[in-house]
Amino acid sequence: MEKTIHITLKIWRQKGPQAKGAFETYQLNDISTDSSFLEMLDILNEKLISEKKETIVFDHDCREGICGMCSLYINGHPHGPDEDVTTCQLHMRKFKDGETIIVEPWRSRGFPVIKDLMVDRSAFDKIIQAGGFVSVTTGGVPDANAIPISKEKADEAMDAASCIGCGACVAACKNGSAMLFVAAKVSQLALLPQGKIEASRRAKAMVTKMDELGFGNCTNTGACESECPKNVSISHIARLNREFLKAKLKD
Amino acid sequence: MTQINSKIPQGPLAQKWSNYKASQKLVNPANKRRLDIIVVGTGLAGASAAASLGELGFNVLNFCIQDSPRRAHSIAAQGGINAAKNYPNDGDSVFRLFYDTIKGGDYRAREANVYRLAEVSNSIIDQCVAQGVPFAREYGGLLDNRSFGGAQVSRTFYAKGQTGQQLLLGAYSALSRQISKGSVKLHTRYEMMDVVVIDGKARGIIARNLRTGRLERFFAHAVVIATGGYGNTFFLSTNAMGSNGSAAMQCFRKGAYFANPCYAQIHPTCIPVHGEFQSKLTLMSESLRNDGRIWVPKKKEDAEAIRAGKMKPTQIPEDERDYYLERRYPAFGNLVPRDVASRAAKERCDAGYGVGATGLAVYLDFSEVINRLGRDVVEARYGNLFQMYYKIVDEDPYTTPMMIYPAIHYTMGGIWVDYECMTSIEGLFAIGEANFSDHGANRLGASALMQGLADGYFVLPYTIQNYLADEIRTPRMSTELPEFAETEGAVQSRIQKIMAIKGNRSVDSIHKQLGLIMWDFVGMSRTKESLQKALDAIIQVKHEFWTNVFIPGESEDLNVELEKALRVSDFIEIGELMARDALHREESCGGHFRLEYQTGDGEALRDDENFSYVACWKYEGDGKEPSLLKEPLIYESVHMQQRNYK
Numbered sequence: 001m002e003k004t005i006h007i008t009l010k011i012w013r014q015k016g017p018q019a020k021g022a023f024e025t026y027q028l029n030d031i032s033t034d035s036s037f038l039e040m041l042d043i044l045n046e047k048l049i050s051e052k053k054e055t056i057v058f059d060h061d062c063r064e065g066i067c068g069m070c071s072l073y074i075n076g077h078p079h080g081p082d083e084d085v086t087t088c089q090l091h092m093r094k095f096k097d098g099e100t101i102i103v104e105p106w107r108s109r110g111f112p113v114i115k116d117l118m119v120d121r122s123a124f125d126k127i128i129q130a131g132g133f134v135s136v137t138t139g140g141v142p143d144a145n146a147i148p149i150s151k152e153k154a155d156e157a158m159d160a161a162s163c164i165g166c167g168a169c170v171a172a173c174k175n176g177s178a179m180l181f182v183a184a185k186v187s188q189l190a191l192l193p194q195g196k197i198e199a200s201r202r203a204k205a206m207v208t209k210m211d212e213l214g215f216g217n218c219t220n221t222g223a224c225e226s227e228c229p230k231n232v233s234i235s236h237i238a239r240l241n242r243e244f245l246k247a248k249l250k251d
Numbered sequence: 252m253t254q255i256n257s258k259i260p261q262g263p264l265a266q267k268w269s270n271y272k273a274s275q276k277l278v279n280p281a282n283k284r285r286l287d288i289i290v291v292g293t294g295l296a297g298a299s300a301a302a303s304l305g306e307l308g309f310n311v312l313n314f315c316i317q318d319s320p321r322r323a324h325s326i327a328a329q330g331g332i333n334a335a336k337n338y339p340n341d342g343d344s345v346f347r348l349f350y351d352t353i354k355g356g357d358y359r360a361r362e363a364n365v366y367r368l369a370e371v372s373n374s375i376i377d378q379c380v381a382q383g384v385p386f387a388r389e390y391g392g393l394l395d396n397r398s399f400g401g402a403q404v405s406r407t408f409y410a411k412g413q414t415g416q417q418l419l420l421g422a423y424s425a426l427s428r429q430i431s432k433g434s435v436k437l438h439t440r441y442e443m444m445d446v447v448v449i450d451g452k453a454r455g456i457i458a459r460n461l462r463t464g465r466l467e468r469f470f471a472h473a474v475v476i477a478t479g480g481y482g483n484t485f486f487l488s489t490n491a492m493g494s495n496g497s498a499a500m501q502c503f504r505k506g507a508y509f510a511n512p513c514y515a516q517i518h519p520t521c522i523p524v525h526g527e528f529q530s531k532l533t534l535m536s537e538s539l540r541n542d543g544r545i546w547v548p549k550k551k552e553d554a555e556a557i558r559a560g561k562m563k564p565t566q567i568p569e570d571e572r573d574y575y576l577e578r579r580y581p582a583f584g585n586l587v588p589r590d591v592a593s594r595a596a597k598e599r600c601d602a603g604y605g606v607g608a609t610g611l612a613v614y615l616d617f618s619e620v621i622n623r624l625g626r627d628v629v630e631a632r633y634g635n636l637f638q639m640y641y642k643i644v645d646e647d648p649y650t651t652p653m654m655i656y657p658a659i660h661y662t663m664g665g666i667w668v669d670y671e672c673m674t675s676i677e678g679l680f681a682i683g684e685a686n687f688s689d690h691g692a693n694r695l696g697a698s699a700l701m702q703g704l705a706d707g708y709f710v711l712p713y714t715i716q717n718y719l720a721d722e723i724r725t726p727r728m729s730t731e732l733p734e735f736a737e738t739e740g741a742v743q744s745r746i747q748k749i750m751a752i753k754g755n756r757s758v759d760s761i762h763k764q765l766g767l768i769m770w771d772f773v774g775m776s777r778t779k780e781s782l783q784k785a786l787d788a789i790i791q792v793k794h795e796f797w798t799n800v801f802i803p804g805e806s807e808d809l810n811v812e813l814e815k816a817l818r819v820s821d822f823i824e825i826g827e828l829m830a831r832d833a834l835h836r837e838e839s840c841g842g843h844f845r846l847e848y849q850t851g852d853g854e855a856l857r858d859d860e861n862f863s864y865v866a867c868w869k870y871e872g873d874g875k876e877p878s879l880l881k882e883p884l885i886y887e888s889v890h891m892q893q894r895n896y897k
Contacts, residue, residue, distance in 0.1 A: 002526070016809075032526055032528065034525050034526060035526065035528050035529075036530070036643075038530065039528050039529065039530050042528065042530055042759070043528055045757075046757055046759065046760070048803075049757040049801060049803060049812070050755075050757070052801065052803060053803060054803045054804045055803060055811060055812055057809065057811055059318060060492060061317060061322055061324070061491040061492055061493050062322075062324060062326065062327045062491040062492075063491070063492060063530060063531045063533075064327055064531075064533045064534070064639065065639065065642075066326050066327050066413065066416055067317075067321075067322045067323075067324070067326050067327065067491065068319075068321070068322065068326075069317060069318065069322045082642070084638065084642075085642050089639070089642045089643065091642070091643070091645070093645060114462060114809065115809050118809075120318070121318055121319065122318065122319070122439065124319065125319050125320070125321075125427065125430075125437075125439075128423070128424065128427045129427040129428075129430050129431040130431065132424055132427060133382070133383075133424035133425060133427055133428045134381065134382050134383045134424070135428065136378075136381045136382060136425075137303075137306040137425075138299075138302070138303040138306055138378060138425070138708050138709070138712065139374070139378070139708075139709075141377050141378055141380075141381035142377065142381070143377055144336070144376045144377045144379075144380040144386075144394055145336075145338060145393050145394055147380075148388075148391065148392025148393055149388055149392050150388075150392055151388050151389065151390050151392070154385050154386070154387070154388040155385075157383075157385040158385040158387075158410055158411060158417075161385050161410075161417060161420065162411075162413060162416075164416075165319065165321055188383065188385065189383045192383050192385065194380065194381055194382070194383050195383045
């Protein structure tokens, strides 16, 4: 049967990028433990509308853990206390009756706040634009089976490619580093013969862009890996470092 | 009466596309640089089109409502993408993929378009592999395939359960490359508000900057709509929260025909609805039907005991289970097309055999495959889907069967386009799910990804040149022209009208009200009475919206409630159009099932004599009934027959 809980929320509210933000406290009663965290925020927003107040702004879209749009720093964890999920897949059954839940935006120099819990992650797009691709144009490519790729390599590339670009790694990192995000793309493409040709050039271009955009350095704390909703492994950072070093040696 | 010209090239079916390409007009490189193209949307169709057009040298402006092109809902497609490669040597061919798609669409799609789709399907796989898409492979290093509904061959390529994600990231990487080269200019967090038409030709758009709330004007020599489908008319669907049909409605109000709005796909395997607060439905990939077996209890008492929580599915012995798809359709079994599987689930639940607390669910059971191949194999194939199910439902599908129920997933209807993907407004194109063209009355699994990428990579970059070749003398126009000002003014007054209502209802509450009407009366089975009821009820919802909605905040600011309100105002119009189209189509076909028109054993009964046409609806003004134009469907290569999956 349906179980419900009462909760207290302390949510970061900030009118705009330049405005000074602050926590506001909200009380919500009889929240079904079967509802998702974002559905709970929908209920809160519905309540705010009934009081003719402005709703809490947060990013979300697919609500099935794949688009990478949702964010939220919940009780000190990116995507909240559950393992291997994004905020949209976090359910209220993970919280206790009477609990106080603190909700903040991603906090990082690379991701400025736009409004309330919504942040600007366009820096990630800029890093991909710097080199996160294979330089092929449409048409004129060989048959898909022309180059065999070992299953192990293909599977490892797939694991790296499962990054959803949400930014939890940056939010989790005390240095605000985007190394896991960059490494996932560099590693995926370096593992495949199609992407290997440009691997070093790509690594250098993406790392340079990351530095330029104000992300911090990697000091191997591993926080990114443990908070990544898609379990992207920090072993990819080692591969990125190898490719980066190769590029540097060539210079 | 206006004639519909679909511009299908002459010649035998298999040569139409080659003939078209051989004789079409092209634009030379120097002129391409002087031509601007707006692409709205960054899903598979939009991103692949924007990237390919940028590569060709056109000046592309690309828009999306999300914070990054990579968020578009194509990302959520799970199972795979079809192509006629015939790598498994199991008898596939371009013709067979074409034939399966026509048959799967219940003979309501255009032959020439579908043949072209099957023809370019193989190039898509080659392209994606070249981009570094990590498709699943065999130990020998070659690509692996699996089966999807409506096919007897294995032609589906996949990347774990995240195929849409990987294909979209491939297109996104190609797009990013063009952005870095400057050939594509990207506008994120922008929403199209209207299309600007000058002297009968699409010449730009008005877009709202979602961060500032301000309206901005953009000129282009051609406009491409790649904004996806309108499944969210039902509120609860597998679409993303932001997916909407507003761009399509803007085009419709400017004179573009809306084709076959009533063809909506209800996907059989979604996680069932669990409460009123629910915001969306989650799909469980069709690929699961390769190994999962669908059943309900044979005895009503068992179903009742399960609903009351007194019995578990694992307690029901094998011979007390009704594997109703295998029983009814032995040739295709659990892999019948989606419309057939959805209706069969509804039939069992309506008859009192449904499970779950609500009785609106059936089982998808993996115990047989786990016993046969082991848990590891199942985990390797579907691990991420099982994990997703567990996180949402809090039950372990390795030890107890999944519960599933049909939900709105995809819309086959959409903006009418000719063979060139051009709408009935010159210079306005529509690609991907946003158009109506390739899936008839029902889409086969793993074909949406194929169509989106076919249109974007290999069709539009050709056909749009046939139009633009005549535009090389058209200079870039000023956005100060009166047509831009008038269109912006009309958008502004629509926004102000909504802001000024200051009623008592939230946008979501009205949207939910609309969704329930759609599901109950325009859903999986429709009747003349239910559709008339829907039309009456939608008028009331429309009235409620325009008199009682409340939008907090300001219009010239980031205002999520206003964004939703603008979309819902269009969903209301789409709902009405869907009901009207469903009412007029007095037959059953594919996803459109009218209870009055069925065979003795409950299958869809088409009326080819009277309804073998594309229904094109033309806007006649606010508050007026749209008029109906018909594009006849002529089959030259396929013999129309009743679909049979037995």
